[in-house]
Amino acid sequence: MISAGRQETFMAVILITGGARSGKSRRAETRTQAFPGRPVYIATAEALDAEMEDRIAKHRARRGADWIEREVPLDLVQALVETEGGGARLVDCMTLWLSNLLHSERDWSREVTHLAEVLPRLRSPVIMVTNEVGLGIVPDNALARAYRDAAGIMNQTFAGVADEVEFVVAGLPMKLK
Template sequence: MAIILITGGARSGKSLRAEVRTRAFPEQPVYIATAEALDEEMGERIAKHRARRGKDWIEREVPLDLVQALIETDGGGARLVDCLTLWLSNLLHAERNWSHEASLLADALARQRSPVIIVTNEVGFGIVPDNALARAFRDAAGILNQTIASVADEVEFVVAGLPMKLK
């Protein structure tokens, strides 16, 4: 069993890195998508990811109930969660208690039998946002990433397609 957190900036190559890491485990990989195609541009992004991965993945679309999806898919192939940051955004939009959900996720990850590879965005490198909502999201993402990194067996930071092992 392994919990691997892969973080980095936008378009850093973290999703591709996570796909490679997930495929390295035996059995059919499971892709747990937190994104929703709420507009045409996001639909195109999702289609590009699917085309790149190919058809050998089991897919689950899970915008909110990530913990339940991990429980239901445990015991088979490695699971790739892409991405934790979109999951956080979904939780905030649904007015769910993201901090409680993060604790539930950390607890669930500690009990997994099959590997879980998690993609997340590092959002704290930019300038301080000019509005309260954006600052609250940035802060929540940082806390969520720290929470999951603390229970992960490995943490990688990807820059320009190059992974750096942090843990």
């Protein structure tokens, strides 16, 4: 659909949210490839264990060879600035980036705010994948509660500056914005 494709080039920042294994990443890949230029895949995951390695390998096999790949566990603003002027950037995913920030004892709130300020000023599109983690029972331990709160605040912040927000359930997107 040429007209849809054209329209999408005016949408600079897209947030795709949803649960685990909801089809978020696949949806984000489709949205990213609809933009002109060679797509850039920015992985916030590091292949630290076998489970994660396996998941990364499967995602890579599905995407195919035309993607430019970068592993960026922490410095997203820098990576987005460095990849300006080319195709759309897919960042997968923001909740893992948040985990990385917390593990590195960085000021997550400041980093989220900073990224949210930078996003609307970028020229090339950014498609961000994130997780909804707040729709289960209140976790027992305080750390999980704090993470859940941080993720919720982060998602609200990025949804606030995004041009489009989609909530994916069972592989099907609902338009939130």
